[in-house]
Amino acid sequence: MVPRRRAETMEENRAKLVSAGRRAFAEKGFAAASMDDLTAEAGLTRGALYHKFGDKKGLLAAVVAEVDGEMAARARDAAASAGSDWDGLIAEGAAYIEMALDPEIRRIVLLDGPAFLGDPSHWPSQNACLEMTKQAVERLMADGMLKPVDVEAVARLLNGAALNAALWVAASDEPRSVLPRAVEAFRVMASGLLAERG
DSSP, X not given: OOOOOHHHHXXXXXXXXXXXXXXXXXXXXXXXXXXXXXXXXXXXXHHHHHHHHSSHHHHHHXXXXXXXXXXXXXXXXXXXXXXXXXXXXXXXXHHHHHGGGSHHXXXXXXXIHHHHHOOGGGSHHXXXXXXXXXXXXXXXXXXXXXXSOOHHXXXXXXXXXXXXXXXXXXXXXXXXXXXXXHHHHHHHHHHTTBOOOO
């Protein structure tokens, strides 16, 4: 039997820790999740966690990046199924806000992420979302759909609005009643960017 390459084993161990961390953080929250329990679930030691992530907070950052990446993919799918670039931009923002109802996303990305990792606008995964929004805004401006405003400013404000709306929904005692209000406000706000058609 040929021994596995060290890099493959390291990647498998990393994936095991991220998976165990994701389950623990979703079920118990970051603060209550035990490093001993999640490393035991992964069949690894605390040393492996420290080696890969530095500490439990480093593991949270890796889990947030994974979940946030999945959120971005779901938002892109919502945009792709819309009828036009404009509808896609709105659908992407609305989909992101709606994901605040998902218990795993709510707890890991929208509650514990900001509480323990700081401002989400500084997370690498949020920068990827910002880049996608900038591209959509550039297309819409090139097509004359949007007013000629600074592309980066528009993209940052749209992303910030969707993120803050999702944070509001996640933190609410009544998320299902807050959600439609947040989505409607996002749509109305974004529609102010539309160019006047003569």
